[in-house]
Amino acid sequence: MGETSAHEFKFLIADEASRGSYVKVKDGSKDWIFAQVVDVTRSNLAYSLNTIDEEKTEAKERVLGLARVIGVASGGRLAMPTNPPRPGDPVLRADGPLIEMALGLSKGNLYIGLLDGHDLKVKLEADSFVQKHCSILAKTGSGKSYTAAVVLEELLEKGVALLIIDPHGEYASMKQKNAKGEFAKYEVKPRGYDVTVYSPANQALAPHADRFFRFNGKKMTAREISAMLPEDVTNSQKGVLYEAIKILSSDGGDYDLEEVIAQAEKDTSKAKWGLIGHLEALAELGIFSGKPTNLGDLLQRGRASVIEMTGVPPDLQGMIVAKLLSDLFEARKRGLVNPGMVVVEEAHNYIPERGSGRAASTAIIRTIAAEGRKFGLGLLVISQRPARVDKNVISQCNTQIILRVTNPNDLRALSKGIEGMSSELEEDIKRLPPGTAMLVSNEIEHPVTVKVRPRKSRHGGASTPIVGERARAATKTRAEKGAKPASSQAGGGETGLSSGSKEKKETGGFLRKILGK
Structure with missing residues (x-):
């Protein structure tokens, strides 16, 4: 209907069509123009503002669609359109094979x-x-x-x-x-x-x-440790780190993070305190043990x-x-x-x-x-x-x-x-x-x-109930699970959790010292 272009056209809808559906219209004699419905409007002249108070008029409802052209399906490929569809030509629902080909839905795995x-x-x-x-x-x-x-x-x-x-x-x-x-x-x-x-x-x-x-915590370079520190670590704090690593490296030993902390404590710069706080947090997690x-x-x-x-x-x-x-x-x-x-x-x-x-x-x-x-x-x-x-x-x-x-x-x-x-x-x-x-x-x-599509594996991201009987039931279930021995819940293997309780070392407790705890 009306003016058409190579990019979009309006058409009269004879049956149900919704936004997002796909349609086709002939481009000349053989190829199809493939388009998507981006808007649907409904009107009835009998109920316009000019006629609403007049005597009853026969309803003349029209449903119009606005279609945005995606391309022209030609030779198994989608090409850019060059000519607009002709007003008066029939607009049809796009069939499955055309949709698959035009959108490229069947190419992948x-x-x-x-x-x-x-x-x-x-x-x-x-x-x-x-x-x-x-x-x-x-x-x-x-x-x-x-x-x-x-x-x-x-x-x-x-x-x-x-x-x-x-x-x-x-x-x-x-x-x-x-x-x-x-x-x-x-x-x-x-x-x-x-x-x-x-x-x-x-x-x-x-x-x-x-x-x-x-992680392997032995003989880490200053660059490796710096990469783990927050972005707001100052150059002065990094200087303390580099100096500590330099001293430890000169001794030729297999130093670890605990020794880096101990060496940093010897530095005379006030910048050391912020650095040591970050390093202690890493050490206390046990990630390097x-x-x-x-x-x-x-x-x-x-x-x-x-x-x-x-x-x-x-x-x-x-x-x-x-x-x-x-x-x-x-x-x-x-x-x-x-x-x-x-x-x-x-x-x-x-x-x-x-x-x-x-x-x-x-x-x-x-x-x-x-x-x-x-x-x-x-x-x-x-x-x-x-x-x-x-x-x-x-x-x-x-x-x-x-x-x-x-x-x-x-x-x-x-x-x-x-x-x-x-x-x-x-x-x-x-x-x-x-x-x-x-x-x-x-x-x-x-x-x-x-x-x-539905997941093939179980979904573990469901929200936890916080109100009523379901919440109490969930709490009871978690408590029952927590009563099981840890060894029965952990996997085996050389790096399994069965020996985990002995892994974590006690650190110097620097943060506890300065906070008086």
Whole structure:
């Protein structure tokens, strides 16, 4: 109807059609113009302001659609249109094969879910997904961690090695198969996966972990230690550290972090106190005691290694992630570990946007985002606050999986960080129901809305009840679980938790001394 262009056209809707559905109209004699309905309006002249007080008039209701042209399907490819469709030509619903071909849904092998409103599977290409990075962004309660686990399941089935930074212990449940979901509709079968949970904390704080995660604390260089310190550490404090390491290195012994602290205490500069506080916090966590974890064990094909941060103070988590990823990236560049993907949950805590906070891990995650694809190390960042995540990292992610976002600051951040973000897409993102995602990818010709498939593994991110009988029942269950011996909850192995109670050394207790505790 009316004026048409090569970019959009209006058409009269004869039956039901909703925003987001796909239509086609002939381009000349053989090819189809493929378009998406971006708006639907309904009008009736009998009920206009001019006629509402007049005698009853026969209703003449019209439903109009506004379609945005995506391309012309020609020879199995999607080409840019050059001519507008003719007014008066019939507009038809797009069929499944045309939608799949035009959007590129069937090219990949990572099954994310079904195209909203259709029974068409949406798939991404695994190699491109890993090498070109991905972000999953959503507000709390929209299904962010659930969707992330769906992606991780697909990657594990394709033999990808995963290293997951998990602040809240949401991914250990991937070991067990799921019991709830529309499995037949989405054509999936429940199963568990090969997941090993590592804890940087001690046994008392993480009794359910499979293994301890430990660094080699012997003869660390000043540069290695500096990489673990917060960004607000001053040059004077770093000078104290470098001087202490220089003195210890000259003796030729295998010094550890405790000896670095003792040497720093001898310094005459007042700057030493802040430095010693940071070093003592690391030492008291026990992360440098016991047998160091082999980096090669963390990236095993078809397996997930989860670094669970439960029990680790927030300011120390960034330090641990900084050293872990720095060591891993260097090992990957030298071919000492398998290629794989690093998954950073609650990414706003580890790569905060300037002005939103500081983290020791920011620099290395930026480096992996910029250079990781050259060395076979992919990155998946997950966050509930897109505005607080470093924009340099988000802009390096070629695939964006966006669930419902309503915060204006977060929506503005998405607009800045994602190419082709339009006002219509913003409105769609604000209205997405839980479990439905907007998928924006270079591998797909146009952003699509996807009903995320059910997880095959059990979901461990459900909220804890805090009111009424369910809350009391949950508390009782946790108390019963806590009564079990720690040895029965921990995995075995050379670095298992069975010997963990003897691992943690007593430190000099510097903080307790100066605080009088």
